[in-house]
Amino acid sequence: MKEITIYDIAERLKISAATVSRGLKDDPLVNHKTKKLIVDAAEEMGYRSNSMASNLRNKKSNIIGVIVPRLNSNFMSDVIAGIEKVVNDANYNLFISQSLETMKKETSNAKAMFNNRVEGLLVSLAYDTADIEHFEPFIKRKVPVVFFDRVFEHPACPQIYIDNYKAAREVTNHLIDQGCKRIVHITANLLRSVYSERFNGYKKALEEHQLEFDDNLLIVNDLSSQAGIAAAEQILKMPVLPDGVFVANDLCAISCIQTLKKHGVKIPQDIAFAGFNNDPTTCVVEPNLTTINYKGYEMGEAAAKLMVAHLNNYDVKQMHSVVLRSELIVRESSLRKKN
Amino acid sequence: MKEITIYDIAERLKISAATVSRGLKDDPLVNHKTKKLIVDAAEEMGYRSNSMASNLRNKKSNIIGVIVPRLNSNFMSDVIAGIEKVVNDANYNLFISQSLETMKKETSNAKAMFNNRVEGLLVSLAYDTADIEHFEPFIKRKVPVVFFDRVFEHPACPQIYIDNYKAAREVTNHLIDQGCKRIVHITANLLRSVYSERFNGYKKALEEHQLEFDDNLLIVNDLSSQAGIAAAEQILKMPVLPDGVFVANDLCAISCIQTLKKHGVKIPQDIAFAGFNNDPTTCVVEPNLTTINYKGYEMGEAAAKLMVAHLNNYDVKQMHSVVLRSELIVRESSLRKKN
């Protein structure tokens, strides 16, 4: 099964390969009639362009790399779906890899991407990534690196995220509104800006209502389902039970709720709950979970669009960060007052 | 920022590019000492191999393509995660695209994959794919096509799936065991073997217990959350309420349960429920949903491993299909007898 090349077409038509190459891509240097002959012959002979040869010649790989902590989370698969759509429509190809939440794998993935000469890199950082040295090779070579969700501040790297500070403040305000005075905050590594921002929003809301921040009410874990159970146990052991809990993601919030329920705690009467992400599960758990909604799909789209714009040299160099909309969705888990 | 090539290294060391090329890949034709010189120089000069050049020369793309119905489902993101791991470890790269459940997009994705010269294709078919004409170009060129989950029988294409027939039969048997006599089956396009097999398993179990299959108890939809609500309404309108429901996925089962609950139906006392997939949500819904567990991650791994084996010409040509383990997980939603 021999591959057809432009040389084969050239030979068949008794013209030069250069003309074939130009003819196939609508170059004005080629006569209409010849063009048609070329395209027809290509079709008939089953020609397909060899992207490796063309990439080599053009010094372009046509590949956009993606590194995310995990592929199998609700949020992330939405993001990937959004990225895929935009990138495919722009005729780029996607290389996807996961860091499994470790900086080590993130680094090795980045190196692989680098060696594969991706033309751009979309990144959401791992849980323990402390610096972004490993992206320097890209930045040095002016390969655009765009961060999304779990971002990192760097002058050369655009960011896509939501206003975590504002959202967290809104959530906390809502809980306070509902009469909560002792609000536990469960979150993850405060090195990640998403979590530190949420934490700051939480503190700000407390402050605005003259509630003092209590160190004992802060629980830092990895926000896994497992961690939610442990957090619940920690809460049950508190000398005074809190009356509200704001968890930085839904997964952990839900397992925490379920554990507390098993111990007879009434949600929201005893403890009001709020999560973050609006996972589908939030509408299944009883009571339904109050949360922050922000669409992963749109974040993926936005990040990919920004990347494509950069690669096409559209005028976006001045766009350093894009803040996406997010909204508080109030459900039963936090409703203690009847309106 | 000029890229370093083997020619640059050759010049620096005053040897030929051929030797550099060989030295970098441990060819026995190159002296130990020279090898070290080459590797050191490459390291120092910041050399990175140009995969496009090497792919062109080797006529290999190093790319494995993946086409799935949707990226953003629990099951599928697990699968992708499994595939990613295996493929990355084997030093291949992944091109991922989604058909969005339409044969049309599946076809165009396949064409794109073909033009990008993927070396292998992993496919889970779209909802309405009726034939696999669009994969013929791959098969003709001996590019391995491996189907997983939503498979299609073709002598040249290995398949990875679970025994849907057996699993469905087991689920149905369990419901019958719990005293159900009128069991509704909610499923999707019976063209897809996953669904027809489940349907057959369901019928088989009925037959084994001398229960007659009733056409009115079969509901075919797209198994979406929306469809679950509609199905619940349809059930409520039935002249005689069923006493059991077996849904071909969890998503639809859960929305159906929730709708029925809203109408005062008691689960499992009035109607026992079972789903399929073991989504995380099954442990959140009340009552927890009985379901079939099979790990997407492992399916992804298995499919990718089989692909890599084929590409490496390991002795797997005779492995036409791989059936993965699945298990019934009994939870409250179907437990009417106390053990």
Added chain:
DNA sequence: GATGTTTTTACAATCGATTGTAAAATTCAT
């Protein structure tokens, strides 16, 4: 028909790594 314009096509080098083969360098035996 000679000259000038414009359109169309061909030549040849290039992108960087790979590999069969020939040539050179080294080692060894005598």
Added chain:
DNA sequence: ATGAATTTTACAATCGATTGTAAAAACATC
């Protein structure tokens, strides 16, 4: 030291598409 055997290295062609430039063909003008 000489020739044979072996190790090490270099030459050159190849993979297929691209593109600047030169050459050829077609056409128009006087």
